[in-house]
Amino acid sequence: MQLPGKPVLERIFREAVASVEPGGLVDRAIRRSAADISLSGGGVSPGSAWSGPGRIFIVGGGKAGRAMGEAALRILGDRVAEGVLSVPAGMGGGTGRLRFLEAGHPLPDEGSRRAAGEMMSLLSRAETGDLVLALVSGGGSSMISIKAISAAPRFPVS
Numbered sequence: 001m002q003l004p005g006k007p008v009l010e011r012i013f014r015e016a017v018a019s020v021e022p023g024g025l026v027d028r029a030i031r032r033s034a035a036d037i038s039l040s041g042g043g044v045s046p047g048s049a050w051s052g053p054g055r056i057f058i059v060g061g062g063k064a065g066r067a068m069g070e071a072a073l074r075i076l077g078d079r080v081a082e083g084v085l086s087v088p089a090g091m092g093g094g095t096g097r098l099r100f101l102e103a104g105h106p107l108p109d110e111g112s113r114r115a116a117g118e119m120m121s122l123l124s125r126a127e128t129g130d131l132v133l134a135l136v137s138g139g140g141s142s143m144i145s146i147k148a149i150s151a152a153p154r155f156p157v158s
Helices: 006-019 022-029 065-079 110-123
Strands: 030-032 037-041 044-050 056-061 080-087 093-095 098-102 131-136
Touching: 022 030, 022 037, 022 065, 030 065, 056 065, 056 110, 065 080, 065 093, 065 098, 065 131, 080 110, 098 110
Parallel strands: 056 080, 056 131, 080 098
Antiparallel strands: 030 037, 037 044, 093 098
């Protein structure tokens, strides 16, 4: 049996990595038409549609927070009222209606606490008929943490 050559293996690798690119995953999971917004994947029943007149809020974060948030905003556009996502250091800032707050990883920090607090404040304004879209990737558990923790050991180290 002949093994595939290096070019074939490189193409397979590139296609595999591209298939899990965060923005692309969001692009495939959210569909917007004139009548409604459909969500699929990530624990959502296939074809779940929302056609309410309410606002759309986006929250979440993680190492892929910025790519996911920007993809969702690109699809949903003016339907997004506001959003807050935690992102790694160096990726903060804003883009339209979304704010990207820098937060700690792998350990929660003050940025993690601030991001979680901002999300809670945003969510407290959601009403019946609004849609909340939560986008969470790897690192989210650290970057969206209401309580910052110390890196100091909790027990004596010898």
